[in-house]
Structure formats: C-alpha cells, structure tokens
Amino acid sequence: AQSVTQLDSQVPVFEEAPVELRCNYSSSVSVYLFWYVQYPNQGLQLLLKYLSGSTLVESINGFEAEFNKSQTSFHLRKPSVHISDTAEYFCAVSDPYGGSQGNLIFGKGTKLSVKP
Amino acid sequence: DTGVSQNPRHKITKRGQNVTFRCDPISEHNRLYWYRQTLGQGPEFLTYFQNEAQLEKSRLLSDRFSAERPKGSFSTLEIQRTEQGDSAMYLCASSLAPGTGDGYTFGSGTRLTVV
Numbered sequence: 254a255q256s257v258t259q260l261d262s263q264v265p266v267f268e269e270a271p272v273e274l275r276c277n278y279s280s281s282v283s284v285y286l287f288w289y290v291q292y293p294n295q296g297l298q299l300l301l302k303y304l305s306g307s308t309l310v311e312s313i314n315g316f317e318a319e320f321n322k323s324q325t326s327f328h329l330r331k332p333s334v335h336i337s338d339t340a341e342y343f344c345a346v347s348d349p350y351g352g353s354q355g356n357l358i359f360g361k362g363t364k365l366s367v368k369p
Numbered sequence: 370d371t372g373v374s375q376n377p378r379h380k381i382t383k384r385g386q387n388v389t390f391r392c393d394p395i396s397e398h399n400r401l402y403w404y405r406q407t408l409g410q411g412p413e414f415l416t417y418f419q420n421e422a423q424l425e426k427s428r429l430l431s432d433r434f435s436a437e438r439p440k441g442s443f444s445t446l447e448i449q450r451t452e453q454g455d456s457a458m459y460l461c462a463s464s465l466a467p468g469t470g471d472g473y474t475f476g477s478g479t480r481l482t483v484v
Contacts (some may be wrong), residue, residue: 262409287472296373296460296475297412343411346474356402357462357473358394358410 255280255346258266259360268336274329276344282364285347286327287357292340295327300342303327314338339367375461375476377399382483389447394463401444402473403436404460405429412460418444419466451483460472 256279266272278284285304289297301312308320318329344360348362374393382388394401399420404412415434416426420441430436433451438444450453458480462473 257411258395259411284470289475294477294478296375297462297473299472302472345411345472356414356417357412358414359404361409361411 255284255348255358257344257346257358259344261363262361263364263366265366265368266334269333271332272330272334272338272365274342274344274365275349276327276360277325278325278344278346280325280346280348282348286318286320286329287345287347288312288316288329289343289345289359290340290361291331291343293327297343298303300329334365334367336367338365342367373461373463373474373476375459375479377479378477379480380482382481384453384483385450387447387449388451388481389445390459390461390481391443391445392461392476393443394461395474396442398463398465398474399441400464400466401438402462402464403444403446404462406458406460414468415446425446448481451481453483456483457479 258277261276287302288300290300291297301310301321311317316331319323341362341364343362345357347357376391402417403415406412415426415430416436418438423460436446458478460478462475464473
C-alpha cells in the first residue's frame with residue numbers, strides 16, 4: 254500500500270526567508286502527487302499537483318514542487334515566505350491504476366509557522 | 370456551484386448519543402469521500418462512493434459508523450453510540466473518476482466533540 258512521509262512536523266521560518274517542506278512516498282510506480290494547504294478551522298485546499306510531464310510544478314502564490322522519481326520525493330519550496338503562508342501543508346499521493354482505486358493517501362502534515 | 374458543503378460545522382454531543390453529518394458534493398463529481406482528521410495527523414480515509422455505490426471502507430470504520438449516498442448526490446455519515454475517541458474533524462471531499470488527476474475538492478469539515 255502507498256504511504257507518504259513528511260519528515261518535519263513543524264517548520265518555523267522568518268518572513269522573506271526560503272522554505273522547503275519535505276515529502277517522500279513509498280512507491281515507484283506511476284502516481285499522481287499533490288500538496289494541499291489547510292488554514293486554521295478550514296478544509297484542505299489544493300495547492301499544486303504533479304500528474305506527468307515537467308517535473309517542476311508551480312502554484313499561483315509562489316510555491317513550487319519538484320517530482321523526483323529516483324528519490325520518490327515531491328518536496329515543496331518557496332523562495333520567500335509571507336506571514337499569510339502560515340498554515341499546515343499536506344502531501345498526498347494517488348495511484349490511479351492500483352488497488353486503492355485512486356484514493357488519496359495523505360502524510361501527517363507539516364505546520365509552517367512564519368514569524369515576522 | 371459553491372463547492373463541497375458540510376453541515377453542521379461543529380457538533381458537541383454526549384458520549385453514547387448518535388450523530389449524523391451531511392455532505393453535499395460538487396454536482397458533477399461522481400465520487401464522494403469521507404476522511405477523519407485528528408490532531409497531529411493527516412486526513413485518514415474512511416470510505417468512498419462512486420455515485421450511490423459504497424465501494425470501499427477502511428478498517429477505521431467500525432460497525433458504529435455508517436455512510437449513505439442514496440441518490441448519488443449528497444451523503445450522510447452517522448456515528449452511533451459515540452465515544453470520546455470519535456472526537457475529530459470529519460472531512461468530505463468529491464472528485465471526478467480516478468485517473469483524471471483532478472485531486473479532490475474538500476469541504477470545510479464537521480468538527481465533532483464527544484464529551
């Protein structure tokens with residue numbers, strides 16, 4: 254079965270500093286990869302996704318993630334964070350052709366805390 | 370379409386009572402999912418529907434839990450004889466069929482507190 258590991262449960266960072274949130278998944282078969290963001294007391298919002306093609310994917314608010322098949326990783330990065338980026342970030346994997354019927358499997362999340 | 374809607378947003382109940390949550394998915398989405406999220410954890414899969422058919426249930430879904438999607442539109446999740454360990458955020462999501470890579474659209478969740 255698929256699994257997702259987010260190595261850091263909390264990441265504190267100062268405003269305008271770069272940040273990387275790490276994500277590794279268990280399988281090397283073809284998968285779809287996602288990052289979701291959750292603000293306090295809200296549901297999850299899709300931040301970006303990798304389906305195929307270019308291994309670098311970007312979101313509209315400056316985040317990017319790079320798919321690395323050999324390392325089974327999908328780390329999320331931002332070169333300069335804002336206070337408003339404070340939230341919890343979840344990495345998720347979907348195996349659309351596998352036994353899980355394409356259901357999303359989530360990591361435990363990383364809490365990003367941006368300090369002024 | 371305003372996205373995935375969940376009601377109520379919050380529910381406080383006494384141990385042993387039954388509770389029911391409702392989820393209204395995006396109308397053209399034929400898949401509907403229920404997840405549970407506890408503090409410090411990512412969302413954990415409970416069950417999903419393809420139209421009105423419930424196709425998979427997690428081991429987390431004990432016999433006190435039941436979910437329905439009677440007409441392939443909205444869904445309900447009922448918990449009978451609630452226990453304190455049921456306290457969590459219950460998330461509903463919907464999507465198109467697998468393989469499209471669209472990901473899920475989540476509702477804002479129902480936070481259950483069992484006292």
